[in-house]
Amino acid sequence: MGTTLFIDPGRCIGCQACVAACRECDSHRGKSMIHLDYIDVGRTAAAMPTVCMHCEDPVAPCAEVCPADAILVTADGVVQEAAKERCIGCGNCVDACPFGVPKLDVAEMLQYKCNLCYDRTSVGLAPMCATVCPTSAIFYGSVEELEADRPGAQAIDVFRFGDAEVRTGCAVVAPDGFTGPAPGGM
Protein backbone atom coordinates (compact mmCIF):
# COMPACT_ATOMS: atom_id res chain seq x y z
CA MET A 1 0.00 0.00 0.00
CA GLY A 2 1.46 3.29 -1.05
CA THR A 3 -0.51 6.49 -1.01
CA THR A 4 -4.06 5.34 -1.58
CA LEU A 5 -7.67 5.53 -0.40
CA PHE A 6 -8.65 4.07 2.94
CA ILE A 7 -12.36 3.50 3.49
CA ASP A 8 -13.51 3.46 7.11
CA PRO A 9 -17.19 2.44 7.12
CA GLY A 10 -17.34 2.98 10.88
CA ARG A 11 -16.97 6.71 10.28
CA CYS A 12 -19.41 7.10 7.38
CA ILE A 13 -22.51 9.13 8.23
CA GLY A 14 -24.09 8.79 4.79
CA CYS A 15 -24.07 12.54 4.10
CA GLN A 16 -23.46 12.10 0.36
CA ALA A 17 -20.80 14.82 0.21
CA CYS A 18 -18.55 12.35 -1.66
CA VAL A 19 -21.35 11.62 -4.12
CA ALA A 20 -21.94 15.31 -4.72
CA ALA A 21 -18.22 16.00 -5.20
CA CYS A 22 -17.74 13.05 -7.55
CA ARG A 23 -20.69 14.19 -9.62
CA GLU A 24 -18.95 17.52 -10.29
CA CYS A 25 -16.04 15.94 -12.16
CA ASP A 26 -15.72 17.18 -15.71
CA SER A 27 -14.97 13.72 -17.10
CA HIS A 28 -18.33 12.35 -15.96
CA ARG A 29 -20.32 15.43 -15.02
CA GLY A 30 -23.64 14.65 -13.41
CA LYS A 31 -22.72 11.03 -12.70
CA SER A 32 -21.28 9.93 -9.38
CA MET A 33 -18.88 7.00 -9.48
CA ILE A 34 -19.32 6.37 -5.75
CA HIS A 35 -21.83 3.84 -4.51
CA LEU A 36 -23.19 4.85 -1.14
CA ASP A 37 -25.13 2.11 0.59
CA TYR A 38 -27.33 2.50 3.63
CA ILE A 39 -26.94 -0.66 5.61
CA ASP A 40 -30.23 -1.03 7.43
CA VAL A 41 -32.47 1.96 6.82
CA GLY A 42 -34.70 2.71 9.74
CA ARG A 43 -32.54 0.92 12.28
CA THR A 44 -29.11 2.46 11.91
CA ALA A 45 -27.54 5.52 10.35
CA ALA A 46 -24.59 3.35 9.29
CA ALA A 47 -23.62 3.77 5.66
CA MET A 48 -20.86 2.49 3.42
CA PRO A 49 -19.19 4.25 0.52
CA THR A 50 -17.78 2.01 -2.20
CA VAL A 51 -15.15 3.25 -4.63
CA CYS A 52 -13.06 1.23 -7.04
CA MET A 53 -10.67 -0.84 -4.92
CA HIS A 54 -8.13 -1.11 -7.77
CA CYS A 55 -7.57 -4.86 -7.54
CA GLU A 56 -3.91 -5.90 -7.72
CA ASP A 57 -3.83 -9.66 -7.33
CA PRO A 58 -5.19 -11.22 -9.35
CA VAL A 59 -4.99 -8.51 -11.97
CA ALA A 60 -8.17 -6.44 -11.91
CA PRO A 61 -10.97 -8.83 -12.94
CA CYS A 62 -12.72 -6.08 -14.90
CA ALA A 63 -9.66 -5.61 -17.08
CA GLU A 64 -9.10 -9.34 -17.45
CA VAL A 65 -12.56 -10.00 -18.86
CA CYS A 66 -12.72 -6.99 -21.17
CA PRO A 67 -12.91 -8.33 -24.75
CA ALA A 68 -11.97 -4.94 -26.18
CA ASP A 69 -8.93 -4.34 -23.97
CA ALA A 70 -10.59 -1.09 -22.99
CA ILE A 71 -9.61 -1.12 -19.32
CA LEU A 72 -6.04 -0.03 -18.78
CA VAL A 73 -4.16 -0.70 -15.56
CA THR A 74 -1.51 1.98 -15.31
CA ALA A 75 1.97 1.25 -14.03
CA ASP A 76 1.09 2.75 -10.66
CA GLY A 77 -1.68 0.17 -10.20
CA VAL A 78 -4.66 2.38 -10.94
CA VAL A 79 -7.43 0.60 -12.84
CA GLN A 80 -8.74 3.13 -15.33
CA GLU A 81 -12.30 3.41 -16.57
CA ALA A 82 -13.02 1.78 -19.90
CA ALA A 83 -11.64 3.90 -22.73
CA LYS A 84 -14.58 5.40 -24.56
CA GLU A 85 -13.16 4.70 -28.00
CA ARG A 86 -12.72 1.01 -27.18
CA CYS A 87 -15.61 0.16 -24.84
CA ILE A 88 -18.33 -1.82 -26.59
CA GLY A 89 -20.71 -1.72 -23.63
CA CYS A 90 -20.76 -5.50 -23.21
CA GLY A 91 -20.98 -5.31 -19.44
CA ASN A 92 -18.47 -8.10 -18.77
CA CYS A 93 -16.62 -5.85 -16.33
CA VAL A 94 -19.85 -5.14 -14.49
CA ASP A 95 -20.36 -8.85 -13.93
CA ALA A 96 -16.72 -9.58 -13.12
CA CYS A 97 -16.11 -6.93 -10.46
CA PRO A 98 -16.32 -8.53 -7.02
CA PHE A 99 -17.16 -5.17 -5.46
CA GLY A 100 -19.94 -4.16 -7.86
CA VAL A 101 -18.16 -1.00 -8.91
CA PRO A 102 -18.42 -0.53 -12.72
CA LYS A 103 -21.77 0.48 -14.12
CA LEU A 104 -23.02 0.53 -17.65
CA ASP A 105 -24.73 3.59 -19.09
CA VAL A 106 -27.21 1.75 -21.26
CA ALA A 107 -28.11 4.78 -23.37
CA GLU A 108 -24.45 5.51 -24.17
CA MET A 109 -23.41 1.85 -24.15
CA LEU A 110 -20.36 2.86 -22.17
CA GLN A 111 -18.88 1.70 -18.90
CA TYR A 112 -18.28 4.16 -16.09
CA LYS A 113 -16.28 3.58 -12.95
CA CYS A 114 -14.10 5.30 -10.37
CA ASN A 115 -10.54 5.87 -11.58
CA LEU A 116 -9.17 7.24 -8.30
CA CYS A 117 -9.47 10.75 -9.79
CA TYR A 118 -6.44 9.92 -11.91
CA ASP A 119 -6.21 13.49 -13.19
CA ARG A 120 -5.68 14.56 -9.58
CA THR A 121 -3.86 11.65 -7.92
CA SER A 122 -1.31 11.41 -10.75
CA VAL A 123 -0.18 14.92 -9.85
CA GLY A 124 -0.22 14.47 -6.10
CA LEU A 125 -3.72 15.72 -5.27
CA ALA A 126 -6.26 13.70 -3.25
CA PRO A 127 -9.37 12.34 -4.98
CA MET A 128 -12.36 14.67 -4.73
CA CYS A 129 -14.31 12.34 -2.41
CA ALA A 130 -11.50 12.32 0.15
CA THR A 131 -11.19 16.10 0.08
CA VAL A 132 -14.84 16.64 1.03
CA CYS A 133 -15.54 13.76 3.44
CA PRO A 134 -16.38 15.49 6.75
CA THR A 135 -15.55 12.45 8.90
CA SER A 136 -12.54 11.13 6.96
CA ALA A 137 -14.45 7.91 6.31
CA ILE A 138 -12.72 8.28 2.95
CA PHE A 139 -9.07 9.02 3.71
CA TYR A 140 -6.32 9.53 1.15
CA GLY A 141 -2.72 9.07 2.22
CA SER A 142 -0.17 6.50 3.27
CA VAL A 143 -0.59 3.84 5.95
CA GLU A 144 1.73 5.92 8.11
CA GLU A 145 -0.44 9.00 7.71
CA LEU A 146 -3.53 6.95 8.52
CA GLU A 147 -1.80 5.58 11.61
CA ALA A 148 -0.82 9.09 12.71
CA ASP A 149 -4.39 10.30 12.20
CA ARG A 150 -6.01 7.43 14.11
CA PRO A 151 -3.58 5.38 16.22
CA GLY A 152 -4.14 1.64 16.16
CA ALA A 153 -6.20 1.69 12.98
CA GLN A 154 -6.01 -1.61 11.13
CA ALA A 155 -5.96 -1.30 7.33
CA ILE A 156 -6.89 -4.35 5.32
CA ASP A 157 -6.23 -4.78 1.61
CA VAL A 158 -7.18 -8.44 1.21
CA PHE A 159 -10.77 -9.51 0.67
CA ARG A 160 -12.12 -13.04 0.69
CA PHE A 161 -14.87 -14.06 -1.70
CA GLY A 162 -15.64 -17.71 -1.04
CA ASP A 163 -12.38 -19.54 -1.65
CA ALA A 164 -10.84 -16.69 -3.59
CA GLU A 165 -8.82 -13.86 -2.16
CA VAL A 166 -8.34 -10.50 -3.84
CA ARG A 167 -5.60 -8.07 -2.93
CA THR A 168 -6.50 -4.48 -3.64
CA GLY A 169 -4.75 -1.16 -4.14
CA CYS A 170 -7.21 0.63 -1.86
CA ALA A 171 -7.91 -0.58 1.65
CA VAL A 172 -10.59 -0.60 4.31
CA VAL A 173 -10.14 0.28 7.96
CA ALA A 174 -11.28 -2.65 10.07
CA PRO A 175 -13.06 -2.47 13.41
CA ASP A 176 -10.87 -2.82 16.52
CA GLY A 177 -9.44 -6.31 16.93
CA PHE A 178 -10.37 -7.53 13.46
CA THR A 179 -7.58 -8.90 11.33
CA GLY A 180 -8.07 -9.67 7.65
CA PRO A 181 -8.92 -10.75 5.20
CA ALA A 182 -12.07 -8.69 5.02
CA PRO A 183 -15.19 -10.60 4.10
CA GLY A 184 -16.05 -9.69 0.51
CA GLY A 185 -19.51 -9.05 -0.79
CA MET A 186 -20.50 -6.80 2.08
Add this chain to the structure above:
Amino acid sequence: MGEICGLDPRQIERVAHPWGRARRCWAAHGRGLEQHLQGVENVLSCINVSLATGQIGRPGAGYGTLTGQGGREHGQKSDMLPGKRDIENPQHRAYVAGVWGIDEADLPHKGTSMHEMVQQMARGEIRGLLGMCNNPLVSLPNQPVVRAGYEALEFHAQSDFFLSETAARADVVLPSTAWAEDEGLVTNGEGRVIKYNKAVEPPGEARTDWQVLCELARRLGAGDKFPFRSPTEILDELRVASKGGLADYYGITYEKVEATGGVFWPCPTLDHPGTPRPFEGGRFYHPDGRARFSPVHWRPPAEPPDEAFPLRLTTGRTVAHFLSGNQTRRLPGLVEQTPRPWVEVHPSLGFADGDPVRVVTRRGRHLPGPGDRDHPPGHGVRPLPLGGADRRQHAHHRRPGPDLQDAGVQGLRLPDRAGPGRRPRPRAARAPGSTAVPAGDQAARG
Protein backbone atom coordinates in the same frame (compact mmCIF):
# COMPACT_ATOMS: atom_id res chain seq x y z
CA MET B 1 -34.97 14.38 32.77
CA GLY B 2 -35.22 10.94 31.20
CA GLU B 3 -38.98 11.10 31.41
CA ILE B 4 -39.20 14.52 29.74
CA CYS B 5 -36.82 13.54 26.96
CA GLY B 6 -38.21 10.05 26.53
CA LEU B 7 -34.78 8.60 27.24
CA ASP B 8 -33.56 5.85 29.48
CA PRO B 9 -31.64 7.75 32.22
CA ARG B 10 -28.76 5.34 31.68
CA GLN B 11 -28.38 6.73 28.15
CA ILE B 12 -27.89 10.21 29.61
CA GLU B 13 -25.30 8.84 32.04
CA ARG B 14 -23.52 7.08 29.23
CA VAL B 15 -22.97 10.44 27.55
CA ALA B 16 -22.27 12.34 30.78
CA HIS B 17 -19.54 10.05 32.09
CA PRO B 18 -17.09 10.36 29.21
CA TRP B 19 -17.71 14.11 29.24
CA GLY B 20 -17.05 14.37 32.95
CA ARG B 21 -13.90 12.27 32.78
CA ALA B 22 -12.39 13.87 29.71
CA ARG B 23 -9.68 16.42 30.20
CA ARG B 24 -10.67 18.26 27.05
CA CYS B 25 -14.19 18.49 25.60
CA TRP B 26 -15.75 20.66 22.97
CA ALA B 27 -19.51 21.16 22.76
CA ALA B 28 -20.99 22.27 19.46
CA HIS B 29 -24.53 22.55 18.25
CA GLY B 30 -26.51 23.89 15.33
CA ARG B 31 -30.04 25.13 14.79
CA GLY B 32 -31.66 21.94 16.07
CA LEU B 33 -30.98 22.95 19.63
CA GLU B 34 -31.63 26.63 19.08
CA GLN B 35 -34.93 26.86 17.24
CA HIS B 36 -37.14 25.83 20.11
CA LEU B 37 -39.40 27.57 22.53
CA GLN B 38 -36.59 26.82 25.00
CA GLY B 39 -33.75 27.33 22.57
CA VAL B 40 -32.07 29.89 24.80
CA GLU B 41 -32.26 27.52 27.76
CA ASN B 42 -30.88 24.68 25.64
CA VAL B 43 -27.89 26.77 24.67
CA LEU B 44 -27.36 28.04 28.21
CA SER B 45 -27.41 24.43 29.43
CA CYS B 46 -24.54 23.58 27.09
CA ILE B 47 -22.60 26.60 28.32
CA ASN B 48 -23.36 25.75 31.96
CA VAL B 49 -22.06 22.21 31.53
CA SER B 50 -18.96 23.48 29.75
CA LEU B 51 -18.32 26.00 32.53
CA ALA B 52 -18.95 23.53 35.34
CA THR B 53 -16.45 21.10 33.88
CA GLY B 54 -13.85 23.77 33.18
CA GLN B 55 -13.96 23.38 29.43
CA ILE B 56 -13.78 27.09 28.53
CA GLY B 57 -10.64 29.07 27.71
CA ARG B 58 -8.29 26.09 27.38
CA PRO B 59 -6.65 24.50 24.32
CA GLY B 60 -8.66 21.63 22.87
CA ALA B 61 -11.73 22.52 24.89
CA GLY B 62 -14.62 24.87 24.49
CA TYR B 63 -18.11 25.56 23.33
CA GLY B 64 -19.40 26.89 20.03
CA THR B 65 -22.47 27.21 17.91
CA LEU B 66 -21.97 26.09 14.34
CA THR B 67 -24.54 28.50 13.00
CA GLY B 68 -21.99 31.14 12.18
CA GLN B 69 -20.65 34.51 13.15
CA GLY B 70 -20.14 37.79 11.39
CA GLY B 71 -23.30 39.86 11.35
CA ARG B 72 -23.38 40.28 15.10
CA GLU B 73 -19.87 41.68 15.37
CA HIS B 74 -20.45 43.94 12.38
CA GLY B 75 -23.61 45.41 13.89
CA GLN B 76 -26.16 43.96 11.50
CA LYS B 77 -28.43 42.82 14.31
CA SER B 78 -31.17 45.34 15.06
CA ASP B 79 -30.08 45.80 18.68
CA MET B 80 -26.35 46.08 18.03
CA LEU B 81 -23.77 48.45 16.65
CA PRO B 82 -20.40 47.48 15.17
CA GLY B 83 -18.00 45.71 17.52
CA LYS B 84 -20.85 44.06 19.47
CA ARG B 85 -21.71 47.48 20.82
CA ASP B 86 -25.13 48.02 22.36
CA ILE B 87 -27.45 50.28 20.37
CA GLU B 88 -29.07 51.52 23.62
CA ASN B 89 -25.81 52.36 25.39
CA PRO B 90 -25.30 56.18 25.20
CA GLN B 91 -21.50 55.94 25.03
CA HIS B 92 -21.64 53.28 22.33
CA ARG B 93 -24.15 55.36 20.38
CA ALA B 94 -22.04 58.49 20.65
CA TYR B 95 -18.90 56.70 19.49
CA VAL B 96 -20.47 55.05 16.43
CA ALA B 97 -22.42 58.19 15.50
CA GLY B 98 -19.07 59.99 15.52
CA VAL B 99 -17.49 57.39 13.23
CA TRP B 100 -20.42 57.58 10.83
CA GLY B 101 -20.51 61.38 10.90
CA ILE B 102 -24.15 61.60 11.98
CA ASP B 103 -26.03 63.17 14.85
CA GLU B 104 -26.54 60.63 17.61
CA ALA B 105 -30.23 61.56 17.67
CA ASP B 106 -30.52 60.35 14.06
CA LEU B 107 -29.32 56.89 15.03
CA PRO B 108 -32.34 54.62 15.45
CA HIS B 109 -32.92 52.75 18.67
CA LYS B 110 -33.34 49.01 19.07
CA GLY B 111 -35.27 47.50 16.20
CA THR B 112 -37.44 44.43 16.06
CA SER B 113 -36.86 40.87 14.99
CA MET B 114 -38.04 39.47 11.67
CA HIS B 115 -40.92 37.72 13.46
CA GLU B 116 -42.11 40.98 14.95
CA MET B 117 -41.49 42.82 11.68
CA VAL B 118 -43.96 40.72 9.72
CA GLN B 119 -46.61 41.54 12.32
CA GLN B 120 -45.69 45.23 12.15
CA MET B 121 -45.97 45.00 8.39
CA ALA B 122 -49.45 43.50 8.71
CA ARG B 123 -50.44 46.32 11.07
CA GLY B 124 -49.15 48.98 8.69
CA GLU B 125 -46.38 50.10 11.03
CA ILE B 126 -43.80 49.06 8.43
CA ARG B 127 -44.94 50.14 4.97
CA GLY B 128 -41.82 49.79 2.89
CA LEU B 129 -39.18 47.07 3.00
CA LEU B 130 -35.81 46.36 1.43
CA GLY B 131 -34.99 42.68 1.89
CA MET B 132 -31.54 41.35 1.12
CA CYS B 133 -31.00 37.69 0.32
CA ASN B 134 -33.57 36.36 2.76
CA ASN B 135 -36.54 34.22 1.86
CA PRO B 136 -39.09 34.56 4.68
CA LEU B 137 -41.96 33.32 2.54
CA VAL B 138 -40.32 29.91 2.83
CA SER B 139 -38.17 30.05 5.90
CA LEU B 140 -40.28 31.77 8.57
CA PRO B 141 -42.78 29.81 10.65
CA ASN B 142 -46.47 30.62 10.72
CA GLN B 143 -46.75 31.42 7.04
CA PRO B 144 -50.29 32.89 7.09
CA VAL B 145 -49.00 35.72 9.29
CA VAL B 146 -45.86 36.18 7.17
CA ARG B 147 -47.86 36.30 3.96
CA ALA B 148 -50.33 38.81 5.43
CA GLY B 149 -47.40 41.01 6.44
CA TYR B 150 -45.82 41.04 2.99
CA GLU B 151 -49.15 41.56 1.28
CA ALA B 152 -49.83 44.63 3.40
CA LEU B 153 -46.59 46.36 2.32
CA GLU B 154 -46.95 49.45 0.17
CA PHE B 155 -43.54 48.89 -1.34
CA HIS B 156 -41.25 45.91 -1.29
CA ALA B 157 -37.80 45.73 -2.86
CA GLN B 158 -35.78 42.55 -2.63
CA SER B 159 -32.23 41.80 -3.69
CA ASP B 160 -31.04 38.28 -4.30
CA PHE B 161 -28.92 36.36 -6.75
CA PHE B 162 -31.71 33.95 -7.59
CA LEU B 163 -35.39 34.83 -7.80
CA SER B 164 -36.58 33.45 -4.48
CA GLU B 165 -40.23 32.97 -3.56
CA THR B 166 -39.97 36.23 -1.60
CA ALA B 167 -38.26 38.15 -4.41
CA ALA B 168 -40.86 36.90 -6.87
CA ARG B 169 -43.60 38.88 -5.12
CA ALA B 170 -41.57 42.10 -4.67
CA ASP B 171 -42.32 45.36 -6.48
CA VAL B 172 -38.66 45.76 -7.42
CA VAL B 173 -36.03 43.03 -7.58
CA LEU B 174 -32.37 44.05 -7.49
CA PRO B 175 -30.10 41.34 -8.90
CA SER B 176 -27.13 40.95 -6.59
CA THR B 177 -23.95 38.93 -6.75
CA ALA B 178 -23.17 35.54 -5.29
CA TRP B 179 -20.27 35.10 -2.90
CA ALA B 180 -17.82 34.04 -5.59
CA GLU B 181 -18.52 37.21 -7.56
CA ASP B 182 -17.17 39.65 -4.99
CA GLU B 183 -14.27 39.81 -2.57
CA GLY B 184 -14.14 40.65 1.07
CA LEU B 185 -13.64 39.44 4.60
CA VAL B 186 -16.06 37.10 6.33
CA THR B 187 -16.07 35.73 9.86
CA ASN B 188 -16.49 31.99 10.06
CA GLY B 189 -18.10 29.89 12.77
CA GLU B 190 -14.97 29.76 14.91
CA GLY B 191 -14.57 33.55 14.94
CA ARG B 192 -11.77 33.53 12.39
CA VAL B 193 -11.86 36.39 9.91
CA ILE B 194 -10.96 35.02 6.49
CA LYS B 195 -10.85 36.42 2.97
CA TYR B 196 -13.02 35.46 0.05
CA ASN B 197 -11.55 36.19 -3.32
CA LYS B 198 -13.51 36.99 -6.44
CA ALA B 199 -13.53 33.96 -8.70
CA VAL B 200 -15.84 35.04 -11.52
CA GLU B 201 -17.34 38.22 -12.91
CA PRO B 202 -20.99 38.82 -11.99
CA PRO B 203 -23.44 38.03 -14.77
CA GLY B 204 -25.57 40.64 -16.49
CA GLU B 205 -26.52 43.64 -14.43
CA ALA B 206 -25.88 42.04 -11.04
CA ARG B 207 -24.21 44.30 -8.51
CA THR B 208 -22.69 43.55 -5.15
CA ASP B 209 -24.79 44.20 -2.06
CA TRP B 210 -22.49 47.03 -1.02
CA GLN B 211 -22.76 48.70 -4.41
CA VAL B 212 -26.55 48.45 -4.20
CA LEU B 213 -26.58 50.07 -0.75
CA CYS B 214 -24.15 52.83 -1.73
CA GLU B 215 -26.18 53.65 -4.84
CA LEU B 216 -29.44 53.70 -2.87
CA ALA B 217 -27.79 56.02 -0.32
CA ARG B 218 -26.64 58.32 -3.12
CA ARG B 219 -30.12 58.53 -4.61
CA LEU B 220 -31.56 59.19 -1.16
CA GLY B 221 -29.17 62.09 -0.73
CA ALA B 222 -26.80 60.44 1.75
CA GLY B 223 -24.08 59.47 -0.69
CA ASP B 224 -21.47 61.35 1.32
CA LYS B 225 -22.03 58.85 4.18
CA PHE B 226 -21.47 55.91 1.82
CA PRO B 227 -18.49 56.98 -0.26
CA PHE B 228 -17.06 53.46 -0.53
CA ARG B 229 -15.32 52.41 -3.70
CA SER B 230 -14.12 48.99 -2.58
CA PRO B 231 -14.59 46.36 0.15
CA THR B 232 -11.30 47.48 1.72
CA GLU B 233 -12.70 50.96 2.32
CA ILE B 234 -15.70 49.38 4.05
CA LEU B 235 -13.37 47.25 6.14
CA ASP B 236 -11.42 50.34 7.13
CA GLU B 237 -14.62 51.90 8.46
CA LEU B 238 -15.58 48.72 10.34
CA ARG B 239 -12.11 48.60 11.88
CA VAL B 240 -12.61 52.05 13.35
CA ALA B 241 -16.29 51.55 14.23
CA SER B 242 -15.55 48.32 16.12
CA LYS B 243 -12.41 49.69 17.79
CA GLY B 244 -12.67 49.38 21.55
CA GLY B 245 -15.73 47.09 21.37
CA LEU B 246 -15.90 43.48 22.49
CA ALA B 247 -15.52 42.39 18.88
CA ASP B 248 -12.64 44.69 18.02
CA TYR B 249 -11.58 44.35 14.36
CA TYR B 250 -9.17 47.29 14.37
CA GLY B 251 -6.06 45.15 13.95
CA ILE B 252 -7.52 43.04 11.13
CA THR B 253 -6.35 43.97 7.64
CA TYR B 254 -6.33 42.25 4.25
CA GLU B 255 -2.56 41.96 4.49
CA LYS B 256 -2.66 40.26 7.89
CA VAL B 257 -5.47 37.90 6.89
CA GLU B 258 -3.67 36.94 3.68
CA ALA B 259 -0.37 36.40 5.49
CA THR B 260 -1.83 34.26 8.28
CA GLY B 261 -4.78 32.51 6.61
CA GLY B 262 -7.16 34.12 9.09
CA VAL B 263 -7.26 36.31 12.19
CA PHE B 264 -9.51 35.67 15.18
CA TRP B 265 -11.38 38.61 16.72
CA PRO B 266 -10.85 40.50 18.99
CA CYS B 267 -7.72 41.94 17.44
CA PRO B 268 -7.38 45.45 18.87
CA THR B 269 -4.07 46.64 17.39
CA LEU B 270 -2.18 46.28 14.15
CA ASP B 271 0.55 44.22 15.85
CA HIS B 272 -1.95 42.05 17.80
CA PRO B 273 -1.98 38.39 16.64
CA GLY B 274 -5.72 37.96 17.20
CA THR B 275 -7.51 35.89 19.84
CA PRO B 276 -8.02 32.28 18.78
CA ARG B 277 -9.51 31.37 22.15
CA PRO B 278 -11.68 33.75 24.15
CA PHE B 279 -11.57 33.67 27.96
CA GLU B 280 -8.04 32.31 27.95
CA GLY B 281 -6.83 31.72 31.47
CA GLY B 282 -10.38 31.84 32.81
CA ARG B 283 -10.82 35.64 32.48
CA PHE B 284 -14.41 36.50 31.56
CA TYR B 285 -16.12 39.77 30.61
CA HIS B 286 -17.82 40.34 33.97
CA PRO B 287 -16.14 43.07 36.05
CA ASP B 288 -14.74 40.53 38.51
CA GLY B 289 -13.42 38.44 35.63
CA ARG B 290 -15.46 35.41 36.60
CA ALA B 291 -18.07 33.55 34.58
CA ARG B 292 -21.71 33.24 35.63
CA PHE B 293 -23.94 30.21 35.55
CA SER B 294 -27.38 30.82 34.06
CA PRO B 295 -29.95 28.57 35.76
CA VAL B 296 -32.59 27.21 33.41
CA HIS B 297 -36.02 25.80 34.10
CA TRP B 298 -37.90 23.37 31.95
CA ARG B 299 -41.31 24.31 30.64
CA PRO B 300 -43.57 22.06 28.59
CA PRO B 301 -44.02 22.74 24.88
CA ALA B 302 -46.63 25.37 24.06
CA GLU B 303 -48.71 22.92 22.11
CA PRO B 304 -48.80 19.50 23.72
CA PRO B 305 -50.52 16.69 21.81
CA ASP B 306 -54.25 16.33 22.40
CA GLU B 307 -57.02 14.19 20.99
CA ALA B 308 -57.32 16.19 17.79
CA PHE B 309 -53.55 16.31 17.23
CA PRO B 310 -52.16 13.22 18.92
CA LEU B 311 -48.61 13.22 17.55
CA ARG B 312 -45.58 15.37 18.28
CA LEU B 313 -43.91 16.96 15.28
CA THR B 314 -40.29 17.99 15.47
CA THR B 315 -38.32 19.45 12.60
CA GLY B 316 -34.90 18.72 11.24
CA ARG B 317 -32.68 19.52 8.31
CA THR B 318 -31.68 17.65 5.24
CA VAL B 319 -28.10 17.65 4.05
CA ALA B 320 -28.89 18.32 0.39
CA HIS B 321 -30.58 21.67 0.90
CA PHE B 322 -29.25 24.91 2.36
CA LEU B 323 -31.57 27.23 4.31
CA SER B 324 -34.71 27.87 2.25
CA GLY B 325 -33.19 25.99 -0.68
CA ASN B 326 -33.17 29.02 -2.99
CA GLN B 327 -29.73 27.91 -4.19
CA THR B 328 -29.79 24.15 -3.73
CA ARG B 329 -33.25 23.53 -5.17
CA ARG B 330 -31.83 24.69 -8.51
CA LEU B 331 -29.21 21.95 -8.65
CA PRO B 332 -30.55 18.78 -10.28
CA GLY B 333 -28.23 16.46 -8.38
CA LEU B 334 -29.36 17.78 -5.02
CA VAL B 335 -33.01 17.84 -6.04
CA GLU B 336 -32.67 14.23 -7.10
CA GLN B 337 -31.03 13.42 -3.79
CA THR B 338 -33.78 15.08 -1.76
CA PRO B 339 -36.65 16.04 -4.05
CA ARG B 340 -39.22 16.91 -1.42
CA PRO B 341 -39.90 16.91 2.31
CA TRP B 342 -40.93 13.79 4.15
CA VAL B 343 -42.07 12.78 7.58
CA GLU B 344 -40.59 9.98 9.58
CA VAL B 345 -43.00 8.16 11.86
CA HIS B 346 -43.01 5.06 13.98
CA PRO B 347 -43.98 1.89 12.05
CA SER B 348 -46.74 1.22 14.58
CA LEU B 349 -48.74 4.04 12.99
CA GLY B 350 -49.36 1.71 10.11
CA PHE B 351 -47.66 3.50 7.23
CA ALA B 352 -45.33 1.78 4.81
CA ASP B 353 -42.15 3.38 3.55
CA GLY B 354 -43.10 5.69 0.72
CA ASP B 355 -46.80 6.00 1.49
CA PRO B 356 -48.06 9.44 0.53
CA VAL B 357 -49.64 11.12 3.52
CA ARG B 358 -51.31 14.36 4.36
CA VAL B 359 -49.95 16.07 7.44
CA VAL B 360 -52.21 18.38 9.39
CA THR B 361 -51.07 20.67 12.17
CA ARG B 362 -52.97 23.35 14.00
CA ARG B 363 -51.47 25.74 11.45
CA GLY B 364 -52.69 24.02 8.33
CA ARG B 365 -52.18 21.16 5.95
CA HIS B 366 -48.94 19.95 4.45
CA LEU B 367 -48.12 17.23 2.00
CA PRO B 368 -44.82 15.52 2.58
CA GLY B 369 -44.33 11.77 2.48
CA PRO B 370 -43.43 9.55 5.40
CA GLY B 371 -40.40 7.52 6.27
CA ASP B 372 -40.07 5.03 9.06
CA ARG B 373 -36.94 5.83 10.99
CA ASP B 374 -36.68 4.69 14.56
CA HIS B 375 -38.67 7.43 16.22
CA PRO B 376 -40.74 6.67 19.26
CA PRO B 377 -44.44 6.03 18.78
CA GLY B 378 -46.36 9.28 18.81
CA HIS B 379 -43.57 11.22 17.20
CA GLY B 380 -43.10 12.56 13.70
CA VAL B 381 -40.18 14.41 12.16
CA ARG B 382 -40.27 16.79 9.24
CA PRO B 383 -37.33 18.60 7.71
CA LEU B 384 -37.24 22.38 7.86
CA PRO B 385 -38.92 24.07 4.94
CA LEU B 386 -37.97 23.24 1.39
CA GLY B 387 -40.17 25.85 -0.22
CA GLY B 388 -43.26 25.52 -2.35
CA ALA B 389 -46.88 25.94 -1.48
CA ASP B 390 -47.35 22.94 0.78
CA ARG B 391 -44.06 22.71 2.55
CA ARG B 392 -43.84 25.67 4.82
CA GLN B 393 -43.34 25.88 8.49
CA HIS B 394 -46.56 26.81 10.22
CA ALA B 395 -45.79 26.77 13.92
CA HIS B 396 -44.68 29.89 15.69
CA HIS B 397 -44.56 30.44 19.40
CA ARG B 398 -43.01 33.45 21.00
CA ARG B 399 -41.35 33.48 24.33
CA PRO B 400 -40.37 36.49 26.38
CA GLY B 401 -36.75 37.54 26.23
CA PRO B 402 -34.35 36.70 23.43
CA ASP B 403 -36.20 36.21 20.23
CA LEU B 404 -36.18 32.61 19.22
CA GLN B 405 -39.05 30.72 17.80
CA ASP B 406 -40.50 27.37 18.66
CA ALA B 407 -40.38 25.85 15.27
CA GLY B 408 -39.40 22.67 17.02
CA VAL B 409 -42.38 21.06 18.65
CA GLN B 410 -45.96 21.17 17.58
CA GLY B 411 -49.05 19.00 17.43
CA LEU B 412 -49.45 16.79 14.40
CA ARG B 413 -51.85 14.28 13.01
CA LEU B 414 -51.76 12.08 9.98
CA PRO B 415 -55.46 11.80 9.32
CA ASP B 416 -55.55 10.07 6.01
CA ARG B 417 -53.53 8.98 3.09
CA ALA B 418 -53.63 11.04 -0.06
CA GLY B 419 -55.74 9.25 -2.62
CA PRO B 420 -54.04 6.54 -4.69
CA GLY B 421 -52.48 7.85 -7.83
CA ARG B 422 -52.43 11.45 -6.72
CA ARG B 423 -48.77 11.29 -5.86
CA PRO B 424 -46.09 9.44 -7.74
CA ARG B 425 -44.76 6.42 -5.91
CA PRO B 426 -41.29 6.76 -4.43
CA ARG B 427 -38.41 5.27 -6.35
CA ALA B 428 -36.21 4.25 -3.50
CA ALA B 429 -35.16 5.26 -0.04
CA ARG B 430 -32.20 7.58 -0.48
CA ALA B 431 -31.22 8.67 2.97
CA PRO B 432 -31.46 6.83 6.26
CA GLY B 433 -35.10 6.71 7.10
CA SER B 434 -36.04 9.03 4.32
CA THR B 435 -38.40 8.43 1.51
CA ALA B 436 -37.57 10.05 -1.75
CA VAL B 437 -40.59 10.86 -3.84
CA PRO B 438 -40.08 12.27 -7.32
CA ALA B 439 -40.37 16.02 -7.35
CA GLY B 440 -43.79 16.36 -8.86
CA ASP B 441 -44.28 19.84 -7.53
CA GLN B 442 -40.77 21.24 -7.66
CA ALA B 443 -41.84 23.37 -10.56
CA ALA B 444 -44.49 24.95 -8.37
CA ARG B 445 -41.98 26.96 -6.42
CA GLY B 446 -42.07 30.70 -6.63
